Amino acid sequence: MNLDVDFMISDMPTVVAALPSTLILSLDSMLWALVFALICGGAQLARVPVLDKVTLVINTFIKGIPLVVQLLFCYYAVPYVVKWFDGLMHRTYDPQHLPYFGAAVLALALNFGAYITDVVISSTRAIDRGQWESAYACGMTRFQALRRVVAPQIVVISLPNMTNYFIWLLKGTSLASIVNVVEMLTTARLSAADGYQFLEAYIDAAIIYWIVCAFIEWLSGRIYHSAGSYLLPPNASTA
């Protein structure tokens, strides 16, 4: 087994340098996924006519399609969309610099938004009705009750699931490497192309993904433990 350990070590800084682009892609996608999930989840929870059924159908369809297909679809659709928007708002697009990053964000956001919608709905339903009622009894409006009483609890309850999906999303961004988005895996591949040392570069990337995912999981556990301490039975921490 001739593993080029020297190259693995010397290539590590190059791959680590691409970590921010992976994180930016993940955070961007997560943000839009949350927006999408809040719209869909809100529509379904509030039973908005038509919109709740439409979002349900869209989400079901998205969940049945591989992420790769969605990424490629958005990737191939970019030129058409750009051509359609060309000239609008005095913007002109350079056909040599198409916004593939945006396409990847859109695909990832829609894919994970569909899953996060379920998290939003289930964690909202997990809140005891008494919480709403006691907020109303204090004279709060619906919006005040949501903002001051219910929403903070939803955030805490949904944290473990959200972290899971964020880690899935972070791992999913590696698929963006097949649609011309320069992130960590693409960088690893390019850095290895000179000496055909792909295995070493991919192992580097895997190690970094592993560390980042483990760190996020640890951090989320810590946050959940302190923010969710009210969920524990009394004196559980001392026992």
Added chain:
Amino acid sequence: MESPMQIVSKVLPGIIAHIPQTLLYWFLPSVLALFFGALLCWARVSNRHRPLYWICTVVISFFRGTPGIVQIYIVFFGLPKLIWAIGYDVSDWTAGVYFVIATTLNLSCFMAETLRGGYLALDRGQVEAGLSIGFSRVQNFVHVIAPQTLKVALLNIKNLEIDVLKDTSVAYTIGAVEIMGYANRMISLRSGLGQLWILGTAAVIYFIMCTVLEVAFNLATRRISRFEGVSR
């Protein structure tokens, strides 16, 4: 200029002809992972061999913490080197073999955690009751532990299997030909003409397959929990 209907009708037979390939890439890892996942799970819950426990924990953490596509690449580039070092020539293995191996490794680790969740939810009294009526350890596993573990874990297994079915589409990145590989080849053959329609057709086929799988699992869930509420 072809109409969308013409494009779809041209690629649809080819896509349908590649469904067996996709199903094979889904089925083989699923069956193997059920076996290896159970082994990994046993190593983690039996807790008798500390080194084995820690090795399994690290392996599971690695495969759960890294993207599937990276694992596929590592197996694709690394396994031939590894086997070459032992003295075998694997140059005639197709890309599908590497995909199945990588997916099996990945899925085994997820399956191990899922089964562990089911096993930990199992009431200790059930195990003791089985032993007390004279079951051997194997009988106890087959008649008491396995069915109840599966019952609890089945919902998560369903989600895993649907994910695996969808992730077979990644196989085309190392050159295996299944639905996505075929769709991609058609796109390049046609120089990208009608690419959105080809992808859309593939998407619908994947959606139908996922729906069928989901319905099948729902039926299995209903069957496996048919005694629910009878005993209590």
